[in-house]
Amino acid sequence: CVYIEKSKKDFYSKYLNQAFPVESSFHLNIDSYINAEIVSGTISNKQECIEFIGWTYFFRRLVRNPAFYQINGSENNVIQKYLMNLIDTTINRLVESKCVETDESGFELRPTVIGEVASEYLIDLHTITVFASRLQNTLSFASLLRLITDCDEFRQVVIRQNEEEYLFGISKLVPVGVQRPECDSPFAKAFLLIQAYLNRIPLPTRELLSDVKVIIEIVLRLI
Numbered sequence: 527c528v529y530i531e532k533s534k535k536d537f538y539s540k541y542l543n544q545a546f547p548v549e550s551s552f553h554l555n556i557d558s559y560i561n562a563e564i565v566s567g568t569i570s571n572k573q574e575c576i577e578f579i580g581w582t583y584f585f586r587r588l589v590r591n592p593a594f595y596q597i598n599g600s601e602n603n604v605i606q607k608y609l610m611n612l613i614d615t616t617i618n619r620l621v622e623s624k625c626v627e628t629d630e631s632g633f634e635l636r637p638t639v640i641g642e643v644a645s646e647y648l649i650d651l652h653t654i655t656v657f658a659s660r661l662q663n664t665l666s667f668a669s670l671l672r673l674i675t676d677c678d679e680f681r682q683v684v685i686r687q688n689e690e691e692y693l694f695g696i697s698k699l700v701p702v703g704v705q706r707p708e709c710d711s712p713f714a715k716a717f718l719l720i721q722a723y724l725n726r727i728p729l730p731t732r733e734l735l736s737d738v739k740v741i742i743e744i745v746l747r748l749i
Contacts, residue, residue, distance in 0.1 A: 528542075535622065538722055547587075547590075547591065549591065549594050550581070550582070550583050550584035550585050550587045551589075552579075552582055552584035553584060553595065553612065555614065556616050557619055557620060557623075558644070558645075558648075558651060559617055560575060560578075560613075560616050560617075560620065560652070560737050561620055561626065561637070561641050561644060561651065562645040562654075563578060563636050564620075564635050564636070564674055564681075565637040565641055565642050565645040565646075566645075568636055569634055569635065570630075570634065570636070571633050572613055572614075572617065572633055572635070573633075575613045575616075575617070575635075576609055576610070576613060579609060579613075581628045588605060588608075589605060590732050592604075592605065595608075617632070617635065617702065619651065620641070620651070622655075623640075623651045623652070623654065623655040624638055624641075624655065624658060625637070625638055625640050625641030625644055625651060625654065625655075626638065626641055626642050635732055639656050640654055640655075641654075647681040647747050647748070648747065649747070649748065650677065650678045650679055652677075652678050653677040653678055653679060653748070654671070656676075656677070657673075661674055663671070668701070668702045671702070671717060671720060671721070672717060674745060674748050674749070675713050675714075675716040675717040675720065675745075676713050677748060679747075679748065680712050680713050680715075680716040680741070680744065680746050681713075683710070683712035683713075683715055683716055683737065683740075683741065684712070684737070685710055685711075685712060685715060686733060688708050689715075689733075689734075690706075691705040691709075692730050692731065692734065693711045693714070693715055693718055694706050694720050695730070696719070696722055696727065696729070697718055698710065699722070699725075699727050700718055700721035700722055700725060700727065701721060701725065702717075702721065704717065704718065705719075715737070716741050716744075716745075719737060719738050719741055720738075720741060720742070720745060722738070723738050723742060
């Protein structure tokens with residue numbers, strides 16, 4: 527039962543009873559998708575990248591609603607040019623992140639060990655690149671934990687209203703704390719909650735307990 531203002535009744539009736547078009551977010555995560563297909567052997571060159579995209583829901587919506595994807599026009603040559611630029615940009619990023627190697631022509635594609643690890647454990651490409659460049663045997667536990675919790679995987683951790691005070695209180699109890707201004711950062715929150723979990727420090731709210739479960743799942747995957 528939905529209670530609304532009378533003036534909004536028609537809008538919500540339409541919203542509940544009529545289907546709205548669902549757009550794709552494939553292009554926002556294309557690096558990880560293409561890397562996974564290269565690792566699996568489904569894609570071995572740029573032409574196969576184009577063919578693979580042609581079977582996706584993203585391609586169907588791209589043709590039907592090009593303006594949503596910032597494309598001016600629906601002609602075949604315009605769509606084709608957009609896809610070629612998208613593939614070239616994606617492959618360049620994969621090569622720069624050392625997840626994919628190409629031949630001299632840049633056409634043939636093959637995975638690297640780093641790319642295989644990223645695909646196996648669903649790790650963000652930026653994260654795997656940082657790991658490859660910054661992981662050292664001499665890292666302290668605190669530095670290693672900082673490195674892990676600075677990953678993009680924690681960017682979506684929610685900071686609720688007035689939660690900074692709780693986090694700053696936790697910061698005083700864990701072995702490695704943070705400054706008060708950092709307590710509004712999702713990365714600092716992950717850093718503190720993992721320490722609280724490892725040191726069996728009680729958390730003040732049920733919401734933080736739920737957050738710990740999500741954060742630990744991500745940490746285990748990254749480790």
